[in-house]
Amino acid sequence: xxxxxxxxxxxxxxxxxxxxxxxxxxxxxxxxxxxxxxxxxxxxxxxxxxxxxxxxxxxxxxxxxxxxxxxxxxxxxxxxxxxxxxxxxxxxxxxxxxxxxxxxxxxxxxxxxxxxxxxxxxxxxxxxxxxxxxxxxxxxxxxxxxxxxxxxxxxxxxxxxxxxxxxxxxxxxxxxxxxxxxxxxxxxxxxxxxxxxxxxxxxxxxxxxxxxxxxxxxxxxxxxxxxxxxxxxxxxxxxxx
Amino acid sequence: xxxxxxxxxxxxxxxxxxxxxxxxxxxxxxxxxxxxxxxxxxxxxxxxxxxxxxxxxxxxxxxxxxxxxxxxxxxxxxxxxxxxxxxxxxxxxxxxxxxxxxxxxxxxxxxxxxxxxxxxxxxxxxxxxxxxxxxxxxxxxxxxxxxxxxxxxxxxxxxxxxxxxxxxxxxxxxxxxxxxxxxxxxxxxxxxxxxxxxxxxxxxxxxxxxxxxxxxxxxxxxxxxxxxxxxxxxxxxxxxx
DNA sequence: CGTTTTGTTGACTCTTATCAAGTAGAGTGG
DNA sequence: CCACTCTACTTGATAAGAGTCAACAAAACG
Numbered sequence: 001x002x003x004x005x006x007x008x009x010x011x012x013x014x015x016x017x018x019x020x021x022x023x024x025x026x027x028x029x030x031x032x033x034x035x036x037x038x039x040x041x042x043x044x045x046x047x048x049x050x051x052x053x054x055x056x057x058x059x060x061x062x063x064x065x066x067x068x069x070x071x072x073x074x075x076x077x078x079x080x081x082x083x084x085x086x087x088x089x090x091x092x093x094x095x096x097x098x099x100x101x102x103x104x105x106x107x108x109x110x111x112x113x114x115x116x117x118x119x120x121x122x123x124x125x126x127x128x129x130x131x132x133x134x135x136x137x138x139x140x141x142x143x144x145x146x147x148x149x150x151x152x153x154x155x156x157x158x159x160x161x162x163x164x165x166x167x168x169x170x171x172x173x174x175x176x177x178x179x180x181x182x183x184x185x186x187x188x189x190x191x192x193x194x195x196x197x198x199x200x201x202x203x204x205x206x207x208x209x210x211x212x213x214x215x216x217x218x219x220x221x222x223x224x225x226x227x228x229x230x231x232x233x234x235x236x237x238x239x240x241x
Numbered sequence: 242x243x244x245x246x247x248x249x250x251x252x253x254x255x256x257x258x259x260x261x262x263x264x265x266x267x268x269x270x271x272x273x274x275x276x277x278x279x280x281x282x283x284x285x286x287x288x289x290x291x292x293x294x295x296x297x298x299x300x301x302x303x304x305x306x307x308x309x310x311x312x313x314x315x316x317x318x319x320x321x322x323x324x325x326x327x328x329x330x331x332x333x334x335x336x337x338x339x340x341x342x343x344x345x346x347x348x349x350x351x352x353x354x355x356x357x358x359x360x361x362x363x364x365x366x367x368x369x370x371x372x373x374x375x376x377x378x379x380x381x382x383x384x385x386x387x388x389x390x391x392x393x394x395x396x397x398x399x400x401x402x403x404x405x406x407x408x409x410x411x412x413x414x415x416x417x418x419x420x421x422x423x424x425x426x427x428x429x430x431x432x433x434x435x436x437x438x439x440x441x442x443x444x445x446x447x448x449x450x451x452x453x454x455x456x457x458x459x460x461x462x463x464x465x466x467x468x469x470x471x472x473x474x475x476x477x478x479x480x481x482x
Numbered sequence: 483c484g485t486t487t488t489g490t491t492g493a494c495t496c497t498t499a500t501c502a503a504g505t506a507g508a509g510t511g512g
Numbered sequence: 513c514c515a516c517t518c519t520a521c522t523t524g525a526t527a528a529g530a531g532t533c534a535a536c537a538a539a540a541c542g
Contacts, residue, residue, distance in 0.1 A: 433522090434520075444522090
């Protein structure tokens with residue numbers, strides 16, 4: 001695919017919104033890095049691959065790398081003492097992950113699909129950022145985006161009805177994909193139990209919520225990973241209720 | 242108070258953890274800004290005051306300012322279409338707030354107590370950051386902290402039992418305050434309904450959860466705003482369950 | 483093509499939301 | 513400083529909704 005080729009050949013890529021500069025086409029994230037920045041970052045990055053299900057790092061490990069996804073989807077998660085895992089975020093191509101505190105990872109990460117990513121050694125990246133304010137600014141902008149998404153996720157989790165949560169989740173997915181193409185059908189990269197861990201419900205409740213939305217004529221599932229949104233307004237209404 | 246005097250006289254202050262450099266005393270946040278940076282920031286800041294309950298900004302407004310709290314507590318929140326408000330974060334002295342996307346605030350902010358803060362004009366601050374990579378790095382570090390807290394908040398919200406949520410909330414409060422002093426009694430800056438909006442429960446459920454924890458002998462409320470933690474281990478166990 | 487994992491469905495239980503009534507606290511003016 | 517008022521909080525009864533468990537169905541995997 002042409003787009004994928006461009007991303008690969010161009011080096012590391014970060015997509016998002018500038019905190020303060022209005023975009024030319026609002027509500028569409030843009031490439032935050034200049035071509036020179038991407039080339040510069042390419043010199044310190046190595047490309048790494050993970051198979052579906054691979055653990056990329058565990059909470060508490062020394063945070064040697066920051067990652068930039070080229071292709072695939074990863075999840076970051078926290079594990080409670082009972083073993084239940086709560087998913088903090090799904091991350092997609094052109095996202096960053098590898099959040100650390102005082103040199104230790106603050107959550108765990110695992111590949112949801114096969115993943116290709118750039119890995120930046122933390123120490124080297126830190127030096128680059130301290131020497132290049134513009135580059136650093138773009139990383140900061142991406143962090144603002146991540147913070148906003150975490151707050152939206154918290155908002156989703158504060159909702160009480162399973163259908164509301166699922167509706168919001170589907171809207172998130174739609175926005176992630178509409179960056180690439182304006183398609184009516186959504187592809188879900190993750191399984192039902194990952195969705196459950198993200199929206200804070202049991203897998204059973206997620207399953208029932210899908211059935212409910214389908215019964216209302218809001219969505220039309222083709223199979224477990226493909227959903228067509230029939231009634232965007234109804235979804236919006238459910239999501240905002 | 243000596244500490245407060247230092248903060249005021251020293252100019253803007255940001256407290257947190259460096260993402261990659263281990264702290265000398267782990268688990269204690271440190272001042273991220275150098276004295277020169279604080280002095281420099283002071284030249285572009287004005288001091289603003291808000292009364293308890295004042296709206297500081299509303300979601301969607303032009304994001305003219307970034308704020309740094311000197312004293313008091315604020316909350317950032319999202320309002321759903323039904324009017325229910327979900328609190329994204331409580332912010333304390335030495336915190337930053339005023340998150341924006343493409344020049345618009347992405348949430349609303351309101352004073353929970355009387356508040357004093359520095360206000361940085363966004364455009365001016367942006368220029369400073371782009372000219373001073375070290376200063377910018379410290380803002381970025383603070384953003385990492387905020388992102389981590391948002392993810393911990395999401396983790397709290399994903400918990401199913403009211404007592405668990407409240408236990409986690411009380412632990413958060415304890416950590417916020419233990420930065421200042423190691424006291425056994427916690428002071429709650431916010432009312433019950435703000436706690437409810439933060440942990441994603443009804444005020445009634447929060448009230449019952451308090452009663453439950455007290456009945457278990459885990460906490461001992463002195464009045465509505467003062468709680469003594471009797472059994473830290475039990476609280477930990479409840480929080481992690 | 484069988485095996486194993488993942489997802490769906492139903493019956494039942496448990497928890498919290500909701501609503502309404504009562505109470506305590508904070509704030510206000512005398 | 514006290515009484516009054518108003519808001520915020522607590523408490524109880526009820527019902528709606530999601531969790532759990534178990535059995536079944538459907539994919540995914542080798």
